[in-house]
Amino acid sequence: MSRSLRAQHDRFLLTHPFRISRGVKTQADAVTVTLEAGGLTGRGEGVPYPRYGESVESALTAIERIRADIEAGADRAALQSLLPPGAARNAVDCALWDLEARQSSRSVAELIGAPEPLRLASALTVVIDTPDAMAHAARAVSTSPLLKVKVDAQDPEAQLRAVRAAAPDCRLIVDPNESWDEALLREIEPLLVELRTDLLEQPVSATEDDWLEGFTPAVPICADEAVHVAADLDVIASRYQVVNVKLDKAGGLTAGLELAHATRARGLGLMTGCMVSSSLSIAAALHVARMSDFVDLDGPIWLAEDRAGGVRDEGGMLLPPARGFWGRP
Structure with missing residues (x-):
């Protein structure tokens, strides 16, 4: 059966600036892929990330290059070699999953052989600001089970103390987004323990993390920017204790599930994360989230x-989203 592919740039304004160590966002820029076949429609979303050399334009160009293959019937297995890991492949892969679910009248969970996604604890993010502003933001969500705190190298101690004082009972993920170095990480470890931090996410640059090999951290360290696909685990397993699976890094739910299962097989902890995105990205990520120790899909x-x-x-x-939104015909 022939298909029709459409790819477009969708913009979503944010309610508040999303500020991390490498910059600030005021809108989310997504690439939406729509596949139509026999009167049925599948959708997928990818969020290109400049940290990985991606842009909306480059993602749309990459999708256009494989249009003929997808419209001629290339499946998810073929897609893995048509496009490299990244946002473009994620959008197409998730559209293929959604279309397959509708064509088969089975949910994506059924296709995977897994339970349907249910409600789950997902981190709410406190972004970088003054300690007082971060405390105010944390206080507003202090009854939530899990907070993720963005910091940089300027004054993380003041920021983290302010957040913990405002939200004394939440589990805590600290995320410097590669802004720390070895000296700062070693210096701040006692504070992380004192503040009952559950997870430290990608504290140092993914290109300067070789010293983590053999290092025993006081708080488990999660690989984010350092890991994209299952093949990365040969190195990652010797440096990190937890792996953050993001479908935009892995290049879709197909590769994301492969990375998640390979992570578990190595005895590592598992986290599911996302870019600043719409629910179309999150609906697919929920199928990794149900396997995870930490979920960050806000x-x-x-x-x-x-x-x-x-x-x-x-x-x-x-x-989870309403029935019919994605993956549940």
Whole structure:
């Protein structure tokens, strides 16, 4: 059966600036792929990330190059060699999953052989600001089960103390987004223990993390920017204790599931993350999240307006999208 592919740039304004160590976002820029066949439609979303040399334009160009293959019937297995890991492949891969679910009248969970996604605890993010502003933001969500705190190398101690004082009972993920060096990490470890930090996410640059090999951290360290696909685990397993699976890095749910299962097979902890995105990205990521120790899928919570029928947050608990939104015909 022939298919029709459409790819477009969708913009989503944010309610507040999303500030991390390498910059600030005021809108989310997504690439949406729509596949139509026999009157049925599958959708997928990818969020290109400049940190990995991606842009909306480069993603749209990459998708256009494989249009003929996809429209001629290339499946998810073929897609893995048609495009490299990244946002472009993620958008197409997830559209193929959604279309397959609708064509078979089976949910993506059924196709995977897994339970349907249910509500789960997902981190709410406190972004970089003054310690007082971060405390105010943390206090507003202090009854949530899990917080993620963005910091840089300027004054992380003051920021983290302010957040912990405002939210004394939440589990805590600290995310410097590669802004620390070895000296700062070693210096701040006692503070992380004192503040009952559950996870330290990618504290140092992914290109300067070789010293982590053989290092025994006081708080488990999660690889984010350092890991994209299952093949990376040969190195990652000797440097990190937890792996953050993001579908935009892995290049889709197909590769994301492969990375998640390979992570578990090596005895490493598992996290599911996302870019600042709409619920179309999150609906697919939920199938990795159900396997994970830590879930950070609050991307849509930052949007002024999400796609209709998407996920919802209730006090730090993420509710799956409405039936028919993605992957559930």
